[in-house]
Amino acid sequence: MMNLFKSKKDLFEFRHGTKTWYFTSSQREVVHGGITYKPFVVGRGNIDDEDIDKCDTEVSFPYPMQLLNAENDDLQQLFINKIYYKTVTVTILELYKGETLVIHIGRVVQPKFDDDTNRMTLVCSTAESQQRKNILTRKFQKPCSNKIYDRFCGLDIDDWKVGITITSIGGLIVNFTVNPTPVLDEEGVPVEPPETEILTYPDGYFARGVLFKDGIFTTITSSTSSVLFLGREHFGLAIGEYEIAPGCDQTRTGQCHTIFDNTKHFMGFPNIPNSNPVNDQIIK
Numbered sequence: 001m002m003n004l005f006k007s008k009k010d011l012f013e014f015r016h017g018t019k020t021w022y023f024t025s026s027q028r029e030v031v032h033g034g035i036t037y038k039p040f041v042v043g044r045g046n047i048d049d050e051d052i053d054k055c056d057t058e059v060s061f062p063y064p065m066q067l068l069n070a071e072n073d074d075l076q077q078l079f080i081n082k083i084y085y086k087t088v089t090v091t092i093l094e095l096y097k098g099e100t101l102v103i104h105i106g107r108v109v110q111p112k113f114d115d116d117t118n119r120m121t122l123v124c125s126t127a128e129s130q131q132r133k134n135i136l137t138r139k140f141q142k143p144c145s146n147k148i149y150d151r152f153c154g155l156d157i158d159d160w161k162v163g164i165t166i167t168s169i170g171g172l173i174v175n176f177t178v179n180p181t182p183v184l185d186e187e188g189v190p191v192e193p194p195e196t197e198i199l200t201y202p203d204g205y206f207a208r209g210v211l212f213k214d215g216i217f218t219t220i221t222s223s224t225s226s227v228l229f230l231g232r233e234h235f236g237l238a239i240g241e242y243e244i245a246p247g248c249d250q251t252r253t254g255q256c257h258t259i260f261d262n263t264k265h266f267m268g269f270p271n272i273p274n275s276n277p278v279n280d281q282i283i284k
Helices: 075-080
Strands: 009-016 019-024 030-032 035-037 048-051 054-062 089-096 099-114 119-125 162-170 173-178 210-213 216-223 227-230 240-245
Touching: 009 030, 009 075, 009 099, 019 035, 054 089, 054 099, 075 119, 089 119
Parallel strands: none
Antiparallel strands: 009 019, 009 089, 030 035, 048 054, 054 119, 089 099, 099 119, 162 173, 162 240, 173 227, 210 216, 210 240, 216 227
């Protein structure tokens, strides 16, 4: 009987939200630990371990080609449509004689497409390499420097999300209905006997907000009480249940005040001058 593990093979796990993809550099499928790894990887670069804080590698796939998981989700579409590729994590295992060794854990930081060689190459880096990068500090500016729902903003998206059912899709225009929600008493506890209600939201309530499901988020540019206008195509969008949450225009008098009552966390300076006196005035 042929020993399938007499040579070393790489096993790759890609993860995005709740979705996972399993591939191998072998010429045939590899079953290990109850998981089937598909033979789609055409190349892996050397794992460059420059120091303790940096470890990079590249993984190449045929392009264009569907890279499907068991649920028929296409990994390649994440990068073609630039859908949050920074949140795609990768774990690389080395398989030899039935035993595995983890040789890389990181995330995809850049996709590269080569039409001449018909390859998509994913540049993968360890999380530690990101900690050594120079980052921008806060700016002295009129709009708020926080991102909505981040730790500085202080809002929890779970407190503001709304369950919806998408009823039709036309390009970037999505029609929806709001799902029924339990009626709550003054303390936020469902009333007894249980009752449900369908809330309504005014035009523009979800502008600059997000549509999301299974870890994939898409910006809502504007909205009415039953229509969403998306900023780009949402990966895997289909008729069914999703969640949406309102956004913020980063002004103190906008949604921060009118919807969220969150001005105590506003980090802009709306009263600064429109012009810089150092540049625009002659000091005599």
